[in-house]
Amino acid sequence: MRKQIGILTAGGDCPGLNAVIRAVVRRALEDNAEVIGIKNGWRGLAEGDVEPLTRASVTGILPRGGTILGTSRLNPLDSPETLEHVKLNWRKFGLEALIVIGGEGSLAAAFDIWHEHNFPIVGIPKTIDNDVRGTDFTFGFDTAVGVVTDAVDRLHSTAESHHRVMVIEVMGRHTGWIAAYGGIAGGADVVLVPEHPFRLSKVCNLLKHREEQGRAFSIIVVAEDAKPHPDEDFLDNEVREQIYRHDRLGGIGTVLGREIESCTGIETRVTKLGYVQRGGTPSPFDRVLATRFGVKSFEMIQAGEFGCMTAIQGNKIISLPLKEAVRGPKLLDDEIYKVAEVFFG
Numbered sequence: 001m002r003k004q005i006g007i008l009t010a011g012g013d014c015p016g017l018n019a020v021i022r023a024v025v026r027r028a029l030e031d032n033a034e035v036i037g038i039k040n041g042w043r044g045l046a047e048g049d050v051e052p053l054t055r056a057s058v059t060g061i062l063p064r065g066g067t068i069l070g071t072s073r074l075n076p077l078d079s080p081e082t083l084e085h086v087k088l089n090w091r092k093f094g095l096e097a098l099i100v101i102g103g104e105g106s107l108a109a110a111f112d113i114w115h116e117h118n119f120p121i122v123g124i125p126k127t128i129d130n131d132v133r134g135t136d137f138t139f140g141f142d143t144a145v146g147v148v149t150d151a152v153d154r155l156h157s158t159a160e161s162h163h164r165v166m167v168i169e170v171m172g173r174h175t176g177w178i179a180a181y182g183g184i185a186g187g188a189d190v191v192l193v194p195e196h197p198f199r200l201s202k203v204c205n206l207l208k209h210r211e212e213q214g215r216a217f218s219i220i221v222v223a224e225d226a227k228p229h230p231d232e233d234f235l236d237n238e239v240r241e242q243i244y245r246h247d248r249l250g251g252i253g254t255v256l257g258r259e260i261e262s263c264t265g266i267e268t269r270v271t272k273l274g275y276v277q278r279g280g281t282p283s284p285f286d287r288v289l290a291t292r293f294g295v296k297s298f299e300m301i302q303a304g305e306f307g308c309m310t311a312i313q314g315n316k317i318i319s320l321p322l323k324e325a326v327r328g329p330k331l332l333d334d335e336i337y338k339v340a341e342v343f344f345g
C-alpha cells in the first residue's frame, strides 16, 4: 500500500507556504507516497476536510503567496472533542505521518500533540517574524523584509521632499527582526524594537539634532510590540491595552508619531505597513528555503524522525527536536541591533 502523509498549514500565512507544499508532494511522488492536503490547519483534520494532492494540484503554485490549503489558528488540544475528531479522522484517512507547517505557536502545539498523544509529526517553521528558535531563518521573513525595504525607500523620497519625520510601523510579533533588518536595509535613522524599550526624549533629541545638522527629514522604523521605557512611559492604560493585545498588536506608530510631533515640532506622518508584509510572491531566498524544508521534511518522515522540525543553521538544512524550538520566541540577535544602532542619528 502507498504511504499516506498528511500536510497542513497552521497560524498566520506567509510567502513560501505553497513552495513547501509543492516540494513535499514532488519529493513524495519520487517515492510513490501519497500526500493528503488538510484544509484550514487542524480544523480540516477535526472536520474531515481534506484533498489528495497530485502533481497537477501543485503545478504553478511555487510563486504564489498564501496557502492553497487555507489556514486557521485552531489548536486541537483546546478541547477534548476536537482532539477526538482529529484522532478519528486520522484513522479514517489512513495517515502514517503529518507535516505541520507553522510558526512558534503552532509548532508548540505540534510538539504537545506529538509528546502527549504520540502523533508522528514533523514540523516546518514558517513566519515572516523570524522568531522560531533553532533555525537561523524562517521562510517568509526575507520577503517581508523586502516589502519593508521597498516601503522605506519610497517613504524616504517623500519625507525628504516635505522635510518630515516618517514613522513606519512594521510587524514582528514580540521580536524586532523585521524592524531591524528592514531598518538596516532601508537606511532608517532610528529603529525601535521590543527587545530594547525606548526613551521618547532620546528619540526626540536625536531628531532635533538631525534637524540642526541640516538633515531635515528622518525615518523611524518601529516594531509593533516596541514599548516605551518604564521610566518614560507616555501611554495611558487604555491605549496600552489597545496596542499590545496578545491576539492583535498594532498602533504604537500612531501614538509615537503624535508624541514626536508635539515634542519636536517637526511635521510627522505615520505609515502602518500591516498585512502587505505577509502577502504576495515569495522572494527567491524564501522559495529556495521553503523548497529545501519541504524536501527535508519528507526525508525526516522516511527516517522516522518525529517530534522534530526542519531548520537551517549556517546554510545546512538539519533536523532539530521540536522541544528545542518551542521554548519561547527567538529574540533579535544583539549583534544585528548593534549594527542598526550605528546608523541612529
Ligand code: F6P
Residues within 6 Å of the ligand: 012, 103, 127, 128, 129, 171, 172, 173, 224, 247, 248, 249, 278
Ligand atoms: O506572525 C505573523 C504575524 O503577521 C505577526 O507579525 C502579527 O503580529 C500577527 O501575525 C498578526 O496576526 P493575525 O493574522 O491574526 O492578525
